Amino acid sequence: MWPDFSYILHSLIGTEPDNAFSIIKTFGFFLGIAFIASASLLYLELKRKEEQKLIFGKTETIVIYKPLDWQELLIQAFINFIIFYKLGYIFRHFGQFKIDPAAIIFSLKGNFISGCAAFILTAAYLYYKMSNEKDKTIKTAEQFIHPYQRITNITIVAAAYGLIGSKLFSVLENWSSFIKDPLGEFFSGSGLTIYGGLILAFIMVYRYVSKRGIQPIHMMDAVAPSLMIGYCIGRMGCHFSGDGDWGIVNELSKPSWFIFPDSWWANSYAHNVLNEGVSIPTCQWRYCNELYPKVFPTPLYEIILAGIITIILWLLRTKLHRAGLLFFIYCFLNGLERFFIEFIRVNPRYHLAGFDLSMAQVIAVGLIVTGIGGFFFYWKKNIPA
Numbered sequence: 269m270w271p272d273f274s275y276i277l278h279s280l281i282g283t284e285p286d287n288a289f290s291i292i293k294t295f296g297f298f299l300g301i302a303f304i305a306s307a308s309l310l311y312l313e314l315k316r317k318e319e320q321k322l323i324f325g326k327t328e329t330i331v332i333y334k335p336l337d338w339q340e341l342l343i344q345a346f347i348n349f350i351i352f353y354k355l356g357y358i359f360r361h362f363g364q365f366k367i368d369p370a371a372i373i374f375s376l377k378g379n380f381i382s383g384c385a386a387f388i389l390t391a392a393y394l395y396y397k398m399s400n401e402k403d404k405t406i407k408t409a410e411q412f413i414h415p416y417q418r419i420t421n422i423t424i425v426a427a428a429y430g431l432i433g434s435k436l437f438s439v440l441e442n443w444s445s446f447i448k449d450p451l452g453e454f455f456s457g458s459g460l461t462i463y464g465g466l467i468l469a470f471i472m473v474y475r476y477v478s479k480r481g482i483q484p485i486h487m488m489d490a491v492a493p494s495l496m497i498g499y500c501i502g503r504m505g506c507h508f509s510g511d512g513d514w515g516i517v518n519e520l521s522k523p524s525w526f527i528f529p530d531s532w533w534a535n536s537y538a539h540n541v542l543n544e545g546v547s548i549p550t551c552q553w554r555y556c557n558e559l560y561p562k563v564f565p566t567p568l569y570e571i572i573l574a575g576i577i578t579i580i581l582w583l584l585r586t587k588l589h590r591a592g593l594l595f596f597i598y599c600f601l602n603g604l605e606r607f608f609i610e611f612i613r614v615n616p617r618y619h620l621a622g623f624d625l626s627m628a629q630v631i632a633v634g635l636i637v638t639g640i641g642g643f644f645f646y647w648k649k650n651i652p653a
Contacts, residue, residue, distance in 0.1 A: 359379075496581055532568060534564065
C-alpha cells in the first residue's frame with residue numbers, strides 16, 4: 269500500500285519513504301483525480317445535451333468591474349491572515365505537517381505573527397490601491413453562459429458539499445468516537461463516507477442547476493456516468509492508501525476458478541495509512557503495519573464493479589430516449605453493488621426489521637427502490653431524451 273506519495277516514489281524509483289512528498293496523501297491524490305474525471309465526463313454530456321436542445325444556456329448580467337471597498341479590503345486581508353497564519357506554523361513544524369496535513373490545516377494551530385503581518389500588508393496595499401482608483405462606477409455586461417461553462421462551479425459545489433456530507437455521515441456511523449473528541453473527529457482527514465457525500469452533493473447541485481434554468485432531470489441523466497467514474501476512482505484512493513474500507517477477515521482457501529493474483533482474494537494491506545494490524549519485521553518507516561489474518565480487498569472489488577457500471581451507463585446514454593431512465597438505472601446498479609459488498613465489509617451493524625444491516629446497506633436499499641420506482645415513473649412520463 270502507499271499511504272502517501274513518498275511510498276509511491278519508493279516503489280517507482282527506490283527513494284526512501286517519509287520524505288517531503290509525504291504531504292501528498294494517496295487518498296487525497298485519487299480524490300482530486302476523481303473530481304477531474306467526473307467533471308470531464310459531465311462536460312461532454314452537457315455539450316451533447318445542449319446540441320440536442322434538451323438543455324439551454326442563459327443570458328446573465330455579470331460584473332466586469334467593481335471598485336474596491338472597505339468590505340472587500342477587510343475580507344481579502346482576513347483571508348491572507350488565515351493563509352499565512354497556517355503557513356507560518358507549517359514552516360516551523362513541517363515534520364508534523366507532512367505526517368497529517370489535514371490535522372494541522374483544520375486545527376486552531378498557527379503562527380499569529382505571520383498572520384498579522386500578512387493582514388497589515390494586504391490591508392495597506394489594498395487601501396493604497398483603493399485611494400488611487402479614479403473610476404468608482406460598477407460596470408456590468410450581458411453574457412450568454414452555456415451549461416457546460418458552469419462545470420467549474422458545479423464541481424466546486426459538489427466537492428465542498430460532498431466532503432461535508434461524507435464527514436457528517438461518518439460522524440453518524442462513528443458516534444461514540446465523535447462524542448469523545450468532536451473537533452478532532454470532525455476535522456480529521458480520515459473517515460469519509462461516500463454515500464453521505466453523494467446525497468448532500470446531489471441536493472446542493474440540484475438546487476444550483478435549478479436556479480440557473482437547467483432542467484434537473486436532464487442534468488441527472490448527464491451526471492450519472494460521472495458520478496460512477498468518480499466513485500470508481502475514489503475507491504482506488506481507499507484501496508491504494510489502505511484507509512480502512514477493507515473487508516472482513518478472509519481465511520478461506522483461494523478457489524481454483526479464481527485466476528487473479530492472491531492479493532485480490534486476501535490482502536494484508538501492508539503499510540496501510542491507519543497503521544492497523546501487526547508490525548512488519550525489519551520495517552523502520554512511519555507506516556509499518558499490516559493486517560493479519562488477511563482480509564477481503566473490498567475496495568478493489570468496488571473499483572472493478574464501479575468501472576463496469578460506468579461503461580454500461582456511458583453506452584446506454586445514447587440508447588435511452590426517455591429522460592430520467594439513465595439516472596435511475598445508476599441508482600439501482602449503485603445500490604445493488606454496495607448492498608452485496610457490505611456483507612464482506614467491516615462496518616457498524618444495526619438491527620433493523622430482523623436484519624443486521626450497515627447504514628450503507630440501508631441507504632443502498634433506498635437507492636435500489638428509488639431506482640426501480642423512478643425508472644417506471646419516468647418511463648410512463650415519456651419525456652424525450
